[in-house]
Amino acid sequence: MLHHVFSDEHTDAPLNQGVMNRDKIGEFLRTLVPAQRIDHAFVCGPYQMNDEAEAALLARRRATRSASTSSASASRRRPRKPWAR
Numbered sequence: 001m002l003h004h005v006f007s008d009e010h011t012d013a014p015l016n017q018g019v020m021n022r023d024k025i026g027e028f029l030r031t032l033v034p035a036q037r038i039d040h041a042f043v044c045g046p047y048q049m050n051d052e053a054e055a056a057l058l059a060r061r062r063a064t065r066s067a068s069t070s071s072a073s074a075s076r077r078r079p080r081k082p083w084a085r
Helices: 022-031 045-072
Strands: none
Touching: 022 045
């Protein structure tokens, strides 16, 4: 799945316009991209955007993890990958 986000051009969808910061990436993870299904993420861009993307991904991962931990039994949880943060 590919979503184009334009920093300067006008688009019909506000989500596809603006700077890719922590809030914008968080909105993608809440609405379009199922964060709980992301095993790996490759982010390429300016350092600040990379830092913002990492923060948003980690925050969403913590949120989905705490929600699934409270509602799922330990036997149904997927094993954690040793290299995952």
